[in-house]
Amino acid sequence: GNSVTQMEGPVTLSEEAFLTINCTYTATGYPSLFWYVQYPGEGLQLLLKATKADDKGSNKGFEATYRKETTSFHLEKGSVQVSDSAVYFCALSRQTGANNLFFGTGTRLTVIP
């Protein structure tokens, strides 16, 4: 089946610290992988995505590389800001058929000045 396992939070970092949020997946076939971000009281926004092995998604200083050999899609940012405080969700979707997403449980990030 399809599933996503995400690093448990919460994560608290000081401003300008390095961020890593781990994500591993189990899937049949070749899924696409996503990171979504949810700010307090809001819906989810797509942060970045990768559709095939070795692809690197990047946006707003965040990066994640699709690693088929380790079934991972870890999120990284070199220098976090207070405005990055949010909940981050790793997700995968199937390549064929129904298009729904499978989500991890989310990781809450708090960045302190």
Add this chain to the structure above:
Amino acid sequence: DGGITQSPKYLFRKEGQNVTLSCEQNLNHDAMYWYRQDPGQGLRLIYYSQIVNDFQKGDIAEGYSVSREKKESFPLTVTSAQKNPTAFYLCASSHQPGQSSYNEQFFGPGTRLTVL
């Protein structure tokens, strides 16, 4: 601006009452989805629809119903049969498989339902 709207943002209902959550999109997407989010958990799929007048159950469809009479609209009814309806409900849409960026979903702002 194109996007997805959900209304209302907050909804309160008494136990035993049915309630309908609205979801509208003007992105010209064929597929629409309803997810439920509970504290400390990921999103779980309730129902999805890949085309007008057709919809499929997701992982937690019991106690919910949907309709898809128009491409732009996918309302969700939380019935009295749903045992734990208090949650944050998120609607999303996407293109169909085969279209560009079909597996990228766009989300609405969500409706927080509280059953008293």
